[in-house]
Amino acid sequence: MNNQERLLRVIPGGAHTYSRGFDQFPSNAPQILERGEGAYVWDPEGNKYLDYGMALRAVTLGYAYPSVVEAAYREILKGNNLTRASTTELRAAELIVDLIPSADMVKFAKNGSNVTTGAAKVARAYTGRRYICIPRQHPFFSFDDWFIGTTALTRGIPSDHAASTLVFDYGNIASLEKLFNEHPGQIAGVMLEPATTLLPCPAACQHKLSYENPCHQCRHNGSNFLHAVQGLCRANGALFILDEMITGFRWHLQGAQVYFGVEPDLSTFGKGMANGFSVAALVGRREIMEVGSISQPGAERTFLLSTTHGGEMSGLGAFIETVKVYRERDVCRHLWHYGEKLREGLLSAAKDCGLQNHFSLDGAPVLMNYVTRDANGAVSMEFRTLFSQEMVRRGVLMPWITLSLAHGDHELDLTLQAARGAFSVYAKALTDGIGKYLEGPAVKPVFRRFN
Template structure:
């Protein structure tokens, strides 16, 4: 959906020229492959100029209603004034200080107050950092090698342990990918077979709680049944509970990647929606309404493998990034969470989605 901004002239470069300039300077034409030309129709604008609310504008002044919303990172609308003001206030405080900041502490407290399974948190700048950190924590905590992920889930990390399991594996250290095992989402038997094939060697099971497919109900024999494409996912015992129980029974960690569902499905995550209790969880995208922020959270006993205040304990180099405690995104997160809670943003997303689906079904 687009319309022309009448205030702009016709002097802007055409899309072909912009596309050529992008690919000449940036491998893939964008700094995120999901923003690349191969992900969109040929007629889509290769470059956007700005965004506000639910709309974006291209370099020719055409306005589009954006259902992508920065790859699901924006839930309150582009350039939300209160969130932007909170980020600017943190810029005025110095952006990134030599030691941990009070903003960092407040953000950590807020995460642990909001997410029911979060006793501790480590911040980073993107999802790949925290999912890879979750794998490292799981291996350090359990002393085991293997990690299991669903083959149907498209992306967990740009690091070798995951990308090496995909067709795009050029340049990957295959020995790292060899420690990642694939099972089928909504098929608990496929996961059970991995545990049987690698007894006492699986450190963790990591999965998204739901994508376009939702977890199926669990039957009396521990299997699952149903279609798995419900507009309103089932809340009774389902595939997620079966995975959680199996992982715990086998001594492995249960990890939920809430990069997309977190702070969108519910403010306390899809884990609260479905009633599961992961040992570790990863968040990002919608946390700070587009500002660069991700988080690894989990049980204290597990997260403390990355602590430095435990004399005599072997150290695990968990996450250490120069910009992990950068204050503007953390300030944006604090404000975005307030807006989400006070204005019922997650509830609105469910309501809007239901109405939109109804329109498509009627059409």
């Protein structure tokens, strides 16, 4: 029995996140990993891979970053989880409130899903309204039914659990206005990511996205999609909620909300904020967050986030140290600059192999996605799998593109060398047919109704 079979025997799906499932990787990818260090991971047989998965985008400094590991260990030696709030918990709360301009208060949790669901509850409690609006183009907000029930995966979810979630189109403000018109006085909040590979910038904007030229300095900034959503929420008494699970601690240390110059009522953070340790945060304006308070005599209570491990000291110590490293080493600048070099190198290598019409990169340099196309120019999961397969063959694990401080010039050279080899196979497959080169099934979307 191989490792994949052993995993599937004891874990539904073979992993604790569907994005780690075997159907998300080419057949020659390592079935299981042993450890990670810096920008690299190793399987149990000792095979080493340069990694661009980076723990589903949770690791931004590099695996096992020494000072972060040491900070977490020091907290473990203090007891790790105490009977009342800890001094570490207080330090972490004060740090994030000082760091994020829109944050007056915070509730910590262990998963991003916990805090996005918490944000939806806060919005409903604060406004007394029913509906939460989300963009259909954003792939994931929560494992809870209010979100999953809007996807193709509705098995096990009563239909009324998602009935209070409304869907609009990112970048199309008219689609959101339509929801407000159809449900006047009933929308509690609008939740969206500030940016994915889809950007909020208006079509007329020629502003080149970079670390040194944030969007809040652009003359078109006031007309970007995020400002339009913010204005619509303000005009209709709904809360403007930004999910910064992925954009946070990448676009800008203070969040993509600062990069794009908007002021959410509530925000959620996670993933890279503690360099792989399990920490998530719901932050927001005091008057809103205090719906979860117990210090206002006579006020009706809202049972907000109440998690045994939300104040776990090891993760919060890791968060405190991660912010320290970000400040000392200007991590976000590095992520942007490395992304710019990687973009230029990959596109140049693709062009050299005649693939400029078949391989492209969407999104800003700090958060890119590669898009693969077949001989007819149609987006192809088979060719995406082939490219990933050939990168694995050359020692690079690139299911998607996540950057870290540990990715440096040496890693860039390794990546581009592997890409040139992968692109040469890609070009042959366009001519000879992909069946001659693809060794297993194509990767599949996570949100599909049937296996």
